[in-house]
Amino acid sequence: MVAESAGVDVSTVSRVLNGSPDAVARAASTETVALIRDWAARLDYRPNPHAKSLRTARSNLVGVLVPRLSDIVLATVYEGIEDAAARHGLATFVMNTYDRPDEQRARAELALSRRVDGLIIGDAHSDAAFVDEMAARKIPFVLVSRHAGDHPSVTCDGYRGGRLVAEHFLQSGHEKVGVIAGEPFASTGIDRTAGLVDHYRQAGIEVSVVHSAFDTAGGHEAAERLLRRRPRPTAVFAVNDFAAIGALGAVRDAGLRPGEDVAVAGYNDTPLASELPLPLTSVRSRTHDMGVRALALLVSVMEGGEPASERLDPELIVRASTAPGHGRRAGSPTGPRLEPRMTAVRPRL
Amino acid sequence: MVAESAGVDVSTVSRVLNGSPDAVARAASTETVALIRDWAARLDYRPNPHAKSLRTARSNLVGVLVPRLSDIVLATVYEGIEDAAARHGLATFVMNTYDRPDEQRARAELALSRRVDGLIIGDAHSDAAFVDEMAARKIPFVLVSRHAGDHPSVTCDGYRGGRLVAEHFLQSGHEKVGVIAGEPFASTGIDRTAGLVDHYRQAGIEVSVVHSAFDTAGGHEAAERLLRRRPRPTAVFAVNDFAAIGALGAVRDAGLRPGEDVAVAGYNDTPLASELPLPLTSVRSRTHDMGVRALALLVSVMEGGEPASERLDPELIVRASTAPGHGRRAGSPTGPRLEPRMTAVRPRL
DNA sequence: TTGTAGGCGTTATCAG
DNA sequence: CTGATAACGCCTACAA
Numbered sequence: 001m002v003a004e005s006a007g008v009d010v011s012t013v014s015r016v017l018n019g020s021p022d023a024v025a026r027a028a029s030t031e032t033v034a035l036i037r038d039w040a041a042r043l044d045y046r047p048n049p050h051a052k053s054l055r056t057a058r059s060n061l062v063g064v065l066v067p068r069l070s071d072i073v074l075a076t077v078y079e080g081i082e083d084a085a086a087r088h089g090l091a092t093f094v095m096n097t098y099d100r101p102d103e104q105r106a107r108a109e110l111a112l113s114r115r116v117d118g119l120i121i122g123d124a125h126s127d128a129a130f131v132d133e134m135a136a137r138k139i140p141f142v143l144v145s146r147h148a149g150d151h152p153s154v155t156c157d158g159y160r161g162g163r164l165v166a167e168h169f170l171q172s173g174h175e176k177v178g179v180i181a182g183e184p185f186a187s188t189g190i191d192r193t194a195g196l197v198d199h200y201r202q203a204g205i206e207v208s209v210v211h212s213a214f215d216t217a218g219g220h221e222a223a224e225r226l227l228r229r230r231p232r233p234t235a236v237f238a239v240n241d242f243a244a245i246g247a248l249g250a251v252r253d254a255g256l257r258p259g260e261d262v263a264v265a266g267y268n269d270t271p272l273a274s275e276l277p278l279p280l281t282s283v284r285s286r287t288h289d290m291g292v293r294a295l296a297l298l299v300s301v302m303e304g305g306e307p308a309s310e311r312l313d314p315e316l317i318v319r320a321s322t323a324p325g326h327g328r329r330a331g332s333p334t335g336p337r338l339e340p341r342m343t344a345v346r347p348r349l
Numbered sequence: 350m351v352a353e354s355a356g357v358d359v360s361t362v363s364r365v366l367n368g369s370p371d372a373v374a375r376a377a378s379t380e381t382v383a384l385i386r387d388w389a390a391r392l393d394y395r396p397n398p399h400a401k402s403l404r405t406a407r408s409n410l411v412g413v414l415v416p417r418l419s420d421i422v423l424a425t426v427y428e429g430i431e432d433a434a435a436r437h438g439l440a441t442f443v444m445n446t447y448d449r450p451d452e453q454r455a456r457a458e459l460a461l462s463r464r465v466d467g468l469i470i471g472d473a474h475s476d477a478a479f480v481d482e483m484a485a486r487k488i489p490f491v492l493v494s495r496h497a498g499d500h501p502s503v504t505c506d507g508y509r510g511g512r513l514v515a516e517h518f519l520q521s522g523h524e525k526v527g528v529i530a531g532e533p534f535a536s537t538g539i540d541r542t543a544g545l546v547d548h549y550r551q552a553g554i555e556v557s558v559v560h561s562a563f564d565t566a567g568g569h570e571a572a573e574r575l576l577r578r579r580p581r582p583t584a585v586f587a588v589n590d591f592a593a594i595g596a597l598g599a600v601r602d603a604g605l606r607p608g609e610d611v612a613v614a615g616y617n618d619t620p621l622a623s624e625l626p627l628p629l630t631s632v633r634s635r636t637h638d639m640g641v642r643a644l645a646l647l648v649s650v651m652e653g654g655e656p657a658s659e660r661l662d663p664e665l666i667v668r669a670s671t672a673p674g675h676g677r678r679a680g681s682p683t684g685p686r687l688e689p690r691m692t693a694v695r696p697r698l
Numbered sequence: 699t700t701g702t703a704g705g706c707g708t709t710a711t712c713a714g
Numbered sequence: 715c716t717g718a719t720a721a722c723g724c725c726t727a728c729a730a
Contacts, residue, residue: 054706054707079417273403378700404723
């Protein structure tokens with residue numbers, strides 16, 4: 001189209017429109033380049049991506065599998081992926097798998113039938129069955145958020161995150177601790193739990209671990225179970241902020257003062273954590289960065305590389321839920337005197 | 350590929366693999382059909398979507414624009430879109446625009462350059478500037494969540510939602526009411542606010558309206574402004590659950606009892622609303638359904654139709670934040686006696 | 699019922 | 715430096 005209008009050959013047009021700046025210089029005369037660029041702009045020409053993909057056998061598409069996009073953690077990871085993908089000229093499909101193996105396979109096939117150049121898998125299970133299949137089929141992919149087997153992955157160091165919480169709890173004098181460990185198939189929960197458990201064990205202390213769904217209701221129910229144990233935990237670590245919020249509610253419902261009678265820490269430092277009535281101690285897990293790095297890693301895999309996995313460093317954010325009087329929300333008019341007021345004369349047990 | 354293996358002509362293969370059941374029956378002999386199907390399965394043949402799109406000038410791709418995917422409301426709408434799209438054999442791209450007009454245009458162009466067959470726009474501004482441009486360019490699109498101009502849209506009736514809250518507040522005896530109205534360019538906040546304001550006006554009462562960001566911090570700050578007014582509001586309606594959570598915090602920080610001294614209602618009935626320590630009254634807005642319906646509407650538009658917009662019905666869910674003693678979280682061991690305990694002997698003002 | 703041929707818009711190769 | 719040509723895989727009108 002550009003070619004006809006400008007009276008130039010198609011191949012020249014292609015060379016000008018696609019080549020790197022200096023390649024263009026070598027490929028066509030200055031006038032021809034100007035002419036072609038002019039017509040392309042005037043007709044606002046866009047190369048047809050389907051024709052291009054057909055010819056080059058590259059779609060510049062990547063598929064992304066997540067357990068659930070309405071989980072803010074994964075949504076934020078995906079935002080990172082999407083940002084980075086746009087910068088690389090790639091487009092992304094996201095799909096929910098609800099952590100169900102059959103859906104993982106079905107969605108992956110769907111993506112593959114769309115001829116994606118690679119896959120970012122955010123819902124790997126620790127048994128690695130599904131990802132091993134993908135690897136056996138030589139499909140370029142990376143894992144994000146969770147790791148499995150020794151496939152390339154970008155994660156945030158959950159083991160270290162768990163230790164950070166353990167150190168904080170120990171320094172605060174907690175010797176009876178409970179962990180709400182999330183789903184048993186997710187490396188995130190496994191690592192975070194192991195980090196805390198190991199650190200406590202080195203101090204000669206055993207902690208109670210219960211599993212739960214990754215949401216508020218799951219955390220509430222799991223915390224109830226922990227609070228029934230004797231001696232009762234004085235600190236609870238939930239491997240997810242939403243579970244931690246549920247735990248806060250359970251503590252309150254049990255007639256105890258969250259933050260005072262029972263310290264509660266979460267994970268991921270969700271935007272809500274700092275804004276809760278009782279601000280929540282949490283471990284920042286650099287979710288957006290994980291997405292950005294995962295896409296970079298995938299690009300490297302797609303280019304035939306065998307890049308090393310990346311493990312980002314977590315950061316503990318201490319707030320009032322584990323340190324009464326600390327970590328008040330900025331901009332509050334009342335200052336550190338909030339907590340006593342929030343918890344005044346609540347009957348014990 | 351299938352053709353060579355089976356020793357059949359390519360066009361016959363195409364006919365068998367694409368045609369509707371009875372078209373196939375008319376197009377090839379039973380044996381040939383079986384033969385072709387057999388080989389297709391054995392080679393797990395997938396038609397190349399790029400070749401198909403090139404030939405048919407249809408990509409089966411739809412672009413989705415949202416303000417921000419890490420907002421659970423839009424994430425849930427998108428889940429609905431994605432579910433429905435998969436059922437229609439369509440694939441979707443989502444992109445964040447952060448409610449910035451330049452990003453809206455840039456992302457729409459990106460989608461268009463990918464040759465999407467249509468667009469679902471979840472971030473329309475009430476001035477309709479951007480969507481009018483799209484319409485002028487004859488691009489098939491529908492709006493979701495927000496409406497603008499008289500372009501086809503799927504929304505939940507915010508005006509009615511606002512009225513539902515107003516009725517509930519009036520029945521509870523609130524005569525001094527504040528509204529946290531969200532961003533002024535979003536039809537959602539505008540309609541919800543208008544519904545409440547109109548209903549109160551019909552009762553001869555004026556309400557205070559303040560704008561804010563749609564997040565927790567915005568709601569906190571806006572509530573502080575409302576609570577400084579005299580006479581002080583006894584009820585606050587935030588057009589978004591996250592803003593409502595911020596408002597709950599502000600009420601508490603002001604030394605008042607949320608739910609008792611100041612009723613707080615939110616909007617969207619986010620999963621968190623029912624799980625908060627003080628369960629939040631909210632208006633359910635059928636976000637997932639909106640996504641599903643929006644995709645159906647887009648399909649109709651892409652087929653050349655001019656379908657009418659859809660307005661789904663909202664539902665008020667009353668909980669303890671506006672009705673102390675009501676709406677306790679199911680499964681709690683303490684029953685309706687929670688609220689007095691939560692708010693005991695907090696100093697007034 | 700089956701086969702043939704042309705073209706969708708690119709890019710790569712080869713020749714001028 | 716520029717132009718012609720083939721091929722990517724699919725669909726469809728037309729012919730047999």
